Amino acid sequence: MAELTPKERMAIERHPMPEQRPEDRVKNFDEVPLGFAQEVAMREAARCLDCKSPQCVEGCPVSIDIPGFLKLIEKGDFKGSVKKIRETNFLPAICGRVCPQDQQCELVCIVGKRGKPVAIGSLERWISDYERENKIREIPEVAAATGKKIAVVGSGPAGMTAAYEIRKRGHDVTVFEAFHRGGGVLVYGIPRFRLPLSVIDEDLNFLEKMGVKFIYNTIVGKSMSLDDLLGSEWGFDAVFVGTGAGLPKMTGVPGENLNGVYSANEYLTRVYLMGAGNFPDNVTPLYQGKKVGIIGAGNTAMDAARTAKRLGADVTLYYRRSEEEAPARTEELHHAKEEFINFKFLSNPVEFIGDDNFFIKQIKCDVMKLGEPDDSGRRKPEATGESFIDDCDTAIMALGCDVNPIIPTSTPEIEVNKWGVVVADPETGATSKKAVFAGGDLITGGSTVINAMGQAKRAAAALHDFVMEQGNAFGYWK
Amino acid sequence: MPKLYEIVEKQDLVPGMALFHVYAPMAAKNMKPGQFIILRVSANGERIPISISGWDAEKGTVRIIIMAAGRTSTEAVALKQGDCFQDVVGPLGEETHVEKLKGTAVVIGGGYGTGAVMPPARAMKAMGNRVVGIIGARSKDLVLLEKEMREVCDEVIVCTNDGSQGVKGFVTDGLAGLMEKEDVQWVLAVGPVPMMQAVGNMTKPKKVKTFVSLNAIMVDGTGMCGACRVTVGGKTKFACFHGPDFDAHEVNFEELMLRQKMFVTQEKIAMEKLQEVK
Ligand SMILES: Cc1cc2nc3c(=O)[nH]c(=O)nc-3n(C[C@H](O)[C@H](O)[C@H](O)COP(=O)(O)OP(=O)(O)OC[C@H]3O[C@@H](n4cnc5c(N)ncnc54)[C@H](O)[C@@H]3O)c2cc1C
Numbered sequence: 208m209a210e211l212t213p214k215e216r217m218a219i220e221r222h223p224m225p226e227q228r229p230e231d232r233v234k235n236f237d238e239v240p241l242g243f244a245q246e247v248a249m250r251e252a253a254r255c256l257d258c259k260s261p262q263c264v265e266g267c268p269v270s271i272d273i274p275g276f277l278k279l280i281e282k283g284d285f286k287g288s289v290k291k292i293r294e295t296n297f298l299p300a301i302c303g304r305v306c307p308q309d310q311q312c313e314l315v316c317i318v319g320k321r322g323k324p325v326a327i328g329s330l331e332r333w334i335s336d337y338e339r340e341n342k343i344r345e346i347p348e349v350a351a352a353t354g355k356k357i358a359v360v361g362s363g364p365a366g367m368t369a370a371y372e373i374r375k376r377g378h379d380v381t382v383f384e385a386f387h388r389g390g391g392v393l394v395y396g397i398p399r400f401r402l403p404l405s406v407i408d409e410d411l412n413f414l415e416k417m418g419v420k421f422i423y424n425t426i427v428g429k430s431m432s433l434d435d436l437l438g439s440e441w442g443f444d445a446v447f448v449g450t451g452a453g454l455p456k457m458t459g460v461p462g463e464n465l466n467g468v469y470s471a472n473e474y475l476t477r478v479y480l481m482g483a484g485n486f487p488d489n490v491t492p493l494y495q496g497k498k499v500g501i502i503g504a505g506n507t508a509m510d511a512a513r514t515a516k517r518l519g520a521d522v523t524l525y526y527r528r529s530e531e532e533a534p535a536r537t538e539e540l541h542h543a544k545e546e547f548i549n550f551k552f553l554s555n556p557v558e559f560i561g562d563d564n565f566f567i568k569q570i571k572c573d574v575m576k577l578g579e580p581d582d583s584g585r586r587k588p589e590a591t592g593e594s595f596i597d598d599c600d601t602a603i604m605a606l607g608c609d610v611n612p613i614i615p616t617s618t619p620e621i622e623v624n625k626w627g628v629v630v631a632d633p634e635t636g637a638t639s640k641k642a643v644f645a646g647g648d649l650i651t652g653g654s655t656v657i658n659a660m661g662q663a664k665r666a667a668a669a670l671h672d673f674v675m676e677q678g679n680a681f682g683y684w685k
Numbered sequence: 686m687p688k689l690y691e692i693v694e695k696q697d698l699v700p701g702m703a704l705f706h707v708y709a710p711m712a713a714k715n716m717k718p719g720q721f722i723i724l725r726v727s728a729n730g731e732r733i734p735i736s737i738s739g740w741d742a743e744k745g746t747v748r749i750i751i752m753a754a755g756r757t758s759t760e761a762v763a764l765k766q767g768d769c770f771q772d773v774v775g776p777l778g779e780e781t782h783v784e785k786l787k788g789t790a791v792v793i794g795g796g797y798g799t800g801a802v803m804p805p806a807r808a809m810k811a812m813g814n815r816v817v818g819i820i821g822a823r824s825k826d827l828v829l830l831e832k833e834m835r836e837v838c839d840e841v842i843v844c845t846n847d848g849s850q851g852v853k854g855f856v857t858d859g860l861a862g863l864m865e866k867e868d869v870q871w872v873l874a875v876g877p878v879p880m881m882q883a884v885g886n887m888t889k890p891k892k893v894k895t896f897v898s899l900n901a902i903m904v905d906g907t908g909m910c911g912a913c914r915v916t917v918g919g920k921t922k923f924a925c926f927h928g929p930d931f932d933a934h935e936v937n938f939e940e941l942m943l944r945q946k947m948f949v950t951q952e953k954i955a956m957e958k959l960q961e962v963k
């Protein structure tokens with residue numbers, strides 16, 4: 208097949224991602240985007256101009272060789288293509304699905320300057336699904352055993368990536384996880400219709416096949432301290448901490464403790480970790496009324512809204528700013544609109560009103576308008592003096608999380624900033640406590656999967672230098 | 686070595702209530718008085734919080750007492766020695782605040798609470814305090830751990846609603862008598878919410894420091910969901926993370942009792958499904 212010219216490549220239209228129809232998908236938890244067929248993927252990959260200095264690679268926090276893996280898809284060397292991605296990204300099947308591509312790699316793709324960018328995320332998903340379905344994933348050779356023992360705390364994207372990067376370098380790795388299964392927010396936050404469990408379990412099983420050990424139902428900072436891990440009893444040479452954010456922010460408005468008012472963490476954990484959606488087969492209960500109100504407009508709010516819809520509710524989302532300021536991924540906001548979610552922007556909840564047996568029955572909101580930008584650059588919402596009351600018999604507060612304080616409070620020498628976020632060197636992930644490295648939401652507050660992975664990779668490299676007593680990381684805690 | 690979360694010993698205390706020694710080394714290793722665990726009985730089960738009435742860090746076992754209330758506790762009480770729980774995680778929550786007193790310390794247990802106050806009672810005794818234990822029960826054959834309480838405390842007062850043993854009435858009647866003749870300076874009460882509330886109401890006017898262990902509904906137990914939120918001193922606290930012990934004089938008990946009813950309809954359905962299966 209003759210090499211296509213750039214003009215011919217530019218002429219190919221970006222292929223839309225086939226999806227379940229809205230009226231079908233609101234009745235099931237299967238994945239909404241159905242994925243590309245092989246020829247579609249190969250054609251889409253052919254749109255890439257194989258730029259000499261590819262902007263897209265700069266846009267990717269783990270700098271995948273994007274033109275490289277796309278070219279191999281176009282040529283049909285699928286094994287080679289996924290191998291190329293795996294040189295820098297351990298969780299492509301997850302990133303291909305949840306990465307905010309439109310603000311990262313695809314944002315800066317040249318082809319996107321005139322028309323739509325190359326569908327990099329979808330192709331990353333396609334090739335990793337191809338790898339999983341055809342069972343062609345190879346276990347990378349693990350370096351010779353170094354005799355060093357490393358503990359990883361938390362099994363979310365940061366912990367998983369750190370465990371992989373550290374194990375690959377020949378160290379003995381043990382992951383400690385508070386819950387009874389691994390995956391972190393990938394499992395109990397991001398819904399099944401965006402990220403199937405089989406994808407996450409594949410990566411967790413893969414880590415086990417590489418020799419990574421998992422100890423579940425263990426809370427570092429409670430079951431034992433970081434000093435215990437680094438001491439003679441456990442004998443770890445260094446620790447990577449990836450315990451995420453996790454402390455739900457509440458509205459603080461009256462009526463917040465009424466029955467039927469959840470934090471998004473509680474609601475999504477009941478449904479996705481404990482399977483409360485098919486109660487009573489799964490015993491964890493879920494109370495959900497007919498009219499569900501969602502507070503907030505980030506990824507979490509969209510996920511909570513679309514979950515409540517699938518569980519049969521009439522859902523309205525309230526956000527104090529306007530649609531433009533909504534922090535959710537554009538694709539998820541779009542999906543939520545298609546799935547009959549009602550939106551009330553410029554509406555700020557000021558009270559939850561209860562019935563006489565303490566269950567929420569209404570929500571009162573102030574009508575807002577946008578004033579001058581606040582310190583985060585977003586325009587400050589101001590009350591107009593007008594307000595309204597809606598019927599609402601379940602409310603879900605999706606306002607983000609602060610950092611899980613168990614590790615910082617149980618380890619005073621770990622420095623935190625005024626928001627309780629653990630302070631870590633941006634290049635090495637080193638914390639103020641010797642031999643303790645960190646990455647993910649713990650050091651940023653609520654962020655993204657790909658940022659957690661990028662930080663974990665850098666921390667793993669520095670941790671390796673530290674335990675092998677080489678490089679500048681070794682001298683970090685002089 | 687026992688299997689993970691194996692029941693290495695089981696005693697049926699009274700009908701619908703059993704005592705278990707469970708092999709859970711990660712929980713036992715660092716356990717402190719007043720802390721608790723969360724357990725599941727099956728892969729599709731719910732997570733329920735259970736207090737610790739004792740532990741053995743070397744053997745890696747924790748001692749728990751479960752009262753059959755609804756679906757999960759009923760399934761748990763039916764388990765036999767050699768069976769395994771699905772999951773046990775802990776230690777959770779903060780340890781009970783103990784201190785050396787000039788006067789008397791009182792621990793009050795109702796139902797499974799009698800087991801829950803045992804470790805804090807031992808801790809207060811070890812600091813050289815005079816410790817009086819009050820055990821509440823409907824009748825004498827429901828009085829729990831009396832022998833052990835007598836070994837740990839300097840004195841034990843049993844209160845039975847029907848008067849079949851000790852003081853006739855509630856634990857507050859036992860406490861009232863005690864407060865008249867001794868300088869009570871510290872009280873810990875664990876049991877049904879109305880009991881804890883009554884103890885708090887009694888000690889508040891006399892400004893006697895009183896702790897209660899709040900049994901809010903919980904999911905994770907590590908402070909990440911807010912299901913267990915209670916109002917203490919006008920502020921929202923997470924019982925699993927800031928508690929479970931709180932200052933009885935600051936707790937909004939009405940709100941706690943209302944919030945405990947959030948899943949009552951689902952709890953009935955879950956119970957019916959269990960009886961259906963049986
Ligand atoms: C609903 C929702 C939707 C989201 N959608 C997206 C999206 O579409 N795209 C995107 O990029 N990002 C998304 N995010 C953000 C993303 O999930 C997080 O940035 C990412 O999960 C952070 O990874 P982490 O490994 O740092 O922490 P987490 O994923 O939070 O994992 C932390 C793990 O550590 C465990 N742990 C905590 N404390 C302890 C302890 N003391 N001892 C042992 N284990 C402990 C926890 O149980 C958990 O398993 C979303 C978040 C939420 C809540």
Ligand SMILES: Cc1cc2nc3c(=O)[nH]c(=O)nc-3n(C[C@H](O)[C@H](O)[C@H](O)COP(=O)(O)OP(=O)(O)OC[C@H]3O[C@@H](n4cnc5c(N)ncnc54)[C@H](O)[C@@H]3O)c2cc1C
Pocket residue numbers: 721733734735736737749750751752753754755756757758759797801898899900901902903929945949952953955
């Ligand atoms: C910190 C803490 C320590 C606890 N320690 C123990 C213990 O040592 N032994 C023990 O048996 N239980 C203990 N509990 C209560 C235990 O969690 C309940 O037994 C359990 O939640 C009931 O679950 P279930 O599914 O059996 O009943 P559910 O189906 O949840 O409820 C059935 C009925 O039991 C009542 N109920 C539900 N939850 C509670 C509760 N938390 N307290 C009292 N009644 C309740 C409700 O009124 C309901 O009608 C503790 C709770 C907390 C928060």
Ligand code: SF4
Pocket residue numbers: 266267268269270271273296302303306307308311312313327328331657
């Ligand atoms: S990991 Fe994320 S940013 Fe990087 S190429 Fe994949 S989708 Fe783009």
Ligand code: SF4
Pocket residue numbers: 254255256257258261262263264273274315316317318325327
């Ligand atoms: S910027 Fe776009 S066209 Fe250029 S290499 Fe990256 S994906 Fe291909």
Ligand code: FES
Pocket residue numbers: 902903904905906907908909910911912913914923924925926
């Ligand atoms: S049980 Fe989830 S925060 Fe306490």
